[in-house]
Amino acid sequence: MAITEVILVGGGGHAKVVADCLQSQGTIVKGFFDPHQGNLLGLTCLGNYQSALHTDVPVIIAIGDNAVRERIARHEVKHRYFIAQHPSVICSQYATIGEGSMLLHGAIVQAGAVIGKHVILNTGSQVDHDCVIGDYVHIAPSAVLCGGVEIGEGALIGANAVVRPKIKIGKGVVAGAGAVVVRDVPDYAIIAGNPARVLKFNEPK
Ligand SMILES: CC(=O)SCCNC(=O)CCNC(=O)[C@H](O)C(C)(C)COP(=O)(O)OP(=O)(O)OC[C@H]1O[C@@H](n2cnc3c(N)ncnc32)[C@H](O)[C@@H]1OP(=O)(O)O
Numbered sequence: 001m002a003i004t005e006v007i008l009v010g011g012g013g014h015a016k017v018v019a020d021c022l023q024s025q026g027t028i029v030k031g032f033f034d035p036h037q038g039n040l041l042g043l044t045c046l047g048n049y050q051s052a053l054h055t056d057v058p059v060i061i062a063i064g065d066n067a068v069r070e071r072i073a074r075h076e077v078k079h080r081y082f083i084a085q086h087p088s089v090i091c092s093q094y095a096t097i098g099e100g101s102m103l104l105h106g107a108i109v110q111a112g113a114v115i116g117k118h119v120i121l122n123t124g125s126q127v128d129h130d131c132v133i134g135d136y137v138h139i140a141p142s143a144v145l146c147g148g149v150e151i152g153e154g155a156l157i158g159a160n161a162v163v164r165p166k167i168k169i170g171k172g173v174v175a176g177a178g179a180v181v182v183r184d185v186p187d188y189a190i191i192a193g194n195p196a197r198v199l200k201f202n203e204p205k
Contacts, residue, residue, distance in 0.1 A: 006082045007057045008032040009049060009072060011040045014064035014120070019043060021086040021104055022060075030057055058082040060100055061118055066154045067205070070136040073100065073118050081117070095127075098135065107139075116153070134171065152187060154205075161196075172202055 004027045008015050011034030019029045019041050031044035038045075046055075049072060059079040063069045073081075081100035085091065091109040098117035103109065107121040110128045116135035121127060123141040131145050134153035139145065143161045151157065152171030161179040163169065168184045175181055176192030176199075185191055188202040 004028070004082070005030050005057050007046065007055055007059050008040075008043075008062040009059055010034060010061060010063035011036060011038045011045065012064070015040055015062035017104055017123070018060060018062035018084055018102055021084050021102070024086055025084070027082075027084075032062070055079070060084055060102065062102070064120065064138065066136045066138055066156060069118050070154060073136070089121075110147075122159075128165075140177070158192075172204065174202065 006022055006027050007030050008019060011032045015032060022029050029043055031046040032040050033046055033049050035048040060082050061069045061072050083097055083101050085103040086105045088105050089103045089107045092111040094111035095109045095113040097115045100118040101115055103121045104123050106124040108126045112130040113127050114132045116133055118136050119133055120138040122139060125139040126144045128145055128147045130148045132150045134151055136154045137151050138156045140157060140159040142159055143157045145163045146165040148166040149163045150168045152169060154171055155169055155173040157175045158177040158179060160177055161175045163181040167181055170185055170187035172188040173185050174190045179192050179196040180194035182195045188204050189198045190200050191198050
């Protein structure tokens, strides 16, 4: 089997988890691009984000911040994007996964789910049947999306949140850690609690 090489864009905490995930799936992480040139599991820093424009090795934008990940994907880096999928992930053969997405340790994706581009399905998150997840979304650790949930572009579903079946969550929404989402959520709302209520709204992009 051919050994795949990948380069990460980003060198923070999320990149650390993604690098570990990639190595666990047998992929060689050649290094990372990061303006801060931090220490990432002993990997080689290859320069800042601009340097990433010049690589032809497949890339993953391993940055947890949805807006930054989107900005880099849209404007700065034009690449072949790789999908990270830890060996512990359970992903239905009837699900589709967009380029650049990261399915981290223990995530579960069920039949009929459609996952967009550059999405993070973080540790132990669950995306059940027929969910539709927009580009640049982050489903945080242990969050649970019941069947048929729709999540708009760039939303963050916080750690351990639960979303009831067939709920529609707008773009740019932030659902707080532990939120229990029982009704549809408008674009850019920040919600929290059980049942989740709107705290305020983010500025639309
Ligand atoms: C690997 C990883 O680390 S992935 C990381 C994933 N990230 C997360 O899960 C974090 C998600 N973010 C949150 O939960 C945040 O607390 C947010 C977005 C809900 C709110 O953040 P902020 O806008 O900064 O609000 P702030 O902290 O000022 O709190 C505002 C009020 O909401 C309450 N509140 C904040 N978060 C929550 C929450 N998760 N559940 C219930 N209430 C909350 C606060 O107690 C406060 O109440 P008060 O006004 O009565 O004092």
